[in-house]
Amino acid sequence: MTVTRPPIIHPLWLRLMHWANALAFLLLLTSGWRIYNASPFWPFRIPGDLTLGGWLGGALLWHFAAMWLLVGNGILYLTVNLFSGRLMRRFLPVRPLTLLAECLAALRGKLNHQDPAHYNQVQRMAYLFAMVDLVVLVLSGLVLWKSVQFSGLRELLGGYENARRIHFVAMTGGFAFLLVHLLMTLLFPVTLRSMLRGR
Amino acid sequence: MSRLIRPHGGLSLRDQVALLRESRALLEQPSRRQFLRGAVTLGGLSLLTGCSVTDGASAEQLLEKVSRLNDQAQGWLFDPERLAPTYAEAEITRPFPFNAFYDRDSIQTVAEDDWELELSGMIRNTRAWSINELRALPQQEQITRHICVEGWSAIGRWGGVRFSDFLQRIGADTTAKYVGFKCFDDYYTSIDMATALHPQTLLTLTYDGQPLPPEYGHPVKLRMPTKLGYKNPKYIEAMFVTNAYPGGYWEDMGYNWFGGS
Numbered sequence: 001m002t003v004t005r006p007p008i009i010h011p012l013w014l015r016l017m018h019w020a021n022a023l024a025f026l027l028l029l030t031s032g033w034r035i036y037n038a039s040p041f042w043p044f045r046i047p048g049d050l051t052l053g054g055w056l057g058g059a060l061l062w063h064f065a066a067m068w069l070l071v072g073n074g075i076l077y078l079t080v081n082l083f084s085g086r087l088m089r090r091f092l093p094v095r096p097l098t099l100l101a102e103c104l105a106a107l108r109g110k111l112n113h114q115d116p117a118h119y120n121q122v123q124r125m126a127y128l129f130a131m132v133d134l135v136v137l138v139l140s141g142l143v144l145w146k147s148v149q150f151s152g153l154r155e156l157l158g159g160y161e162n163a164r165r166i167h168f169v170a171m172t173g174g175f176a177f178l179l180v181h182l183l184m185t186l187l188f189p190v191t192l193r194s195m196l197r198g199r
Numbered sequence: 200m201s202r203l204i205r206p207h208g209g210l211s212l213r214d215q216v217a218l219l220r221e222s223r224a225l226l227e228q229p230s231r232r233q234f235l236r237g238a239v240t241l242g243g244l245s246l247l248t249g250c251s252v253t254d255g256a257s258a259e260q261l262l263e264k265v266s267r268l269n270d271q272a273q274g275w276l277f278d279p280e281r282l283a284p285t286y287a288e289a290e291i292t293r294p295f296p297f298n299a300f301y302d303r304d305s306i307q308t309v310a311e312d313d314w315e316l317e318l319s320g321m322i323r324n325t326r327a328w329s330i331n332e333l334r335a336l337p338q339q340e341q342i343t344r345h346i347c348v349e350g351w352s353a354i355g356r357w358g359g360v361r362f363s364d365f366l367q368r369i370g371a372d373t374t375a376k377y378v379g380f381k382c383f384d385d386y387y388t389s390i391d392m393a394t395a396l397h398p399q400t401l402l403t404l405t406y407d408g409q410p411l412p413p414e415y416g417h418p419v420k421l422r423m424p425t426k427l428g429y430k431n432p433k434y435i436e437a438m439f440v441t442n443a444y445p446g447g448y449w450e451d452m453g454y455n456w457f458g459g460s
Contacts, residue, residue, distance in 0.1 A: 038349035056349065057453035064455065065265040147346065148283045148425050148460045149276045160344060160352055 006199045009117045013080070018195055020073045025134075025174065027052060027066035032171060034059035041164060064145070071138055078131070091124045099125055126177065133173045140167040266455050273457040279393050283424035283460070286342045291407070292353035295345075297414040298428065300386070300448065307384050307434065308413045316419060320379075320439035323370025330418050333404060336360045336368070341399055343424035345431070346460050348449075355415075357422045358405035363396045371440045379445035380421060380432040388432050388447035390423070391457065399424050430458040 010018070034051035038059075053059030081087040099121040105111040106122055119127070143154045143163035157163040185192045193199075297303055315327040340358040347353075366373060373396060379389040394400060403422040404411060411417045416433025423431055429449045439445075450456045 035350060039347065039351040041350075057449070060348070060455065061262040061266055061453055064269050065262055068265070144350075146273070146276060146459060148281060149278060151281065151284070154284075160346065164350060 007117070008198045009194045010198050012198065015195055015198060017073055017077045020069060021077070024066045024070035024073060025178070027062055028070060029171065029175060029178075031059040031062035031066065035063060036168065041168075067138075067141065067145075070134070074134060074138070090119055091128050094121060094124050094128065126180065130174070130177045130181075133170055133177065136170040137167065137174060140164075140170060263453075266453075269455055270457040273455075273459040274391060274393065277391075277393055277425070277459055279397055283343050283399055286344065286354050288342065288356070290354050291342060291356055295353050295355045295406070295415070296351070298347060299384070299433070301384075303414065306413050308417065309383060309434075311418055314418050314436070316435065317437040318369060318439070319437065320441045321372035321375045322440050323372075325369075330404070333360060333402065333419065337364065338404070339401070340405075341401060341422070341424065343399065343422075345424070345428055347428040348454060348458070356407045357401055357403045358408065359401045359403040359419075359422070361398065362400040362402050362421065363398065365402050366395060366440075375440045376442045377440070377445055379439045379441060380435050381437040381439075382432050382434040383436045384434045386432060386434065386448050387445070388430055388450065389445035389456075390421075390426065390430060394423060394425055394459070397423065397425055425460055427458040427460055429454060 030050060030052035033046035034048070034053045035056065037045050037048065037051065038056045051059065053062050078087075102111055102121045111120060111122065139153060140157055140163045142150050143157050143160065144167055147154050147160045147163070154160060154163065157166055297306075299306075311330045315329055316333065317327050318325040337360070338358055339361055340356065342354060342356045344352050344354050366378075371378075373392055375392060377389045378392065378395045379387070381387050401422040403416070403420045404418070406412060406415045411420060416435070419435045420433040421431055421435065429447075447454075447456065450458075
């Protein structure tokens with residue numbers, strides 16, 4: 001009797017990039033919260049226990065170290081996906097009507113999510129959102145990091161203070177994605193297995 | 200939480216006292232190692248992962264190394280010709296925030312007649328300058344945005360002597376790497392020569408058309424709209440040109456040295 005092994009869904013390079021991105025995002029998220037707490041522009045603070053760095057200086061060290069991992073890994077990921085055609089194959093097209101139908105099905109708990117080899121419309125939308133959101137985070141982050149040097153980008157984003165708000169909103173979007181992503185992983189543990197073992 | 204006393208309220212009196220006490224404790228034992236140990240405390244992350252990295256000397260070294268690389272990256276990104284944006288008079292932040300590593304009550308003042316700017320290091324003419332001699336030099340003004348490392352920003356109107364003119368006048372060796380500053384409130388910092396020569400770097404004598412008031416660094420501060428606030432020394436009493444890395448008050452505790460904007 002022969003045992004057929006299931007096909008590889010996530011190649012090794014993709015799994016490495018996924019976990020590198022996850023690590024970078026978590027470091028940036030938690031250190032960023034502490035940086036925000038140094039001078040909150042909205043009437044709330046992030047609970048200190050959730051933050052990384054111990055103090056502002058430590059948080060900044062983490063933030064400006066992890067940014068290289070996120071940006072380097074992200075550029076590599078997008079380049080490989082664009083040029084290999086994987087982006088088109090796995091994430092596109094997104095059809096608005098099908099997306100809507102699948103959203104409704106998902107809310108009724110009737111969306112088929114069991115085949116990790118094929119992304120449904122809701123997943124496609126979610127992952128494309130994550131990609132765009134990270135790009136916005138990086139671009140607004142560049143303005144916060146070097147608002148004089150990236151003057152064109154600064155003006156495009158409506159100035160330094162506006163870029164701070166954009167950075168925060170994009171962070172919130174990324175954090176929301178992370179929460180849904182983790183929830184879905186809990187509901188469908190098979191997806192976690194494939195992101196660890198490839199199949 | 201920043202060690203800085205935040206300038207625009209938001210802290211209860213008790214918090215402020217606690218912060219002050221903390222600042223004083225830090226002043227008494229400003230060990231770099233101790234500060235950076237805080238930097239590698241993973242806080243909430245250790246809750247998530249169930250492991251503690253509080254004694255991660257290797258993480259600390261790695262972060263310091265990356266910060267030095269970030270200095271280089273910023274030096275490379277820095278365009279000596281690119282100007283920081285300037286603003287209209289109506290856009291000035293009033294009141295402009297006070298910020299230092301101590302509270303407003305602890306601001307030190309000096310009588311102008313007792314003050315001199317001392318020069319040393321790789322400078323041809325190291326005679327000291329009085330405030331009136333500096334005021335007699337050609338002056339210029341700028342309305343620019345001050346960006347604090349904490350994230351907040353404020354627009355102010357600064358006047359004084361273009362720093363590159365002053366460096367030229369005193370015969371500073373502009374091929375040297377650093378210009379360092381010592382302040383009479385025990386603050387100190389240093390900057391790269393490229394930023395020192397930037398056209399908007401200003402040896403600042405006035406704020407909003409008046410002699411620099413005590414809270415903004417009377418009698419002299421260095422204003423650089425291309426650098427974060429902590430790189431802009433107030434209460435300057437001495438400056439020097441050198442090739443030996445001089446560090447800085449916050450920089451020695453872990454803030455990035457270049458601190459560019």
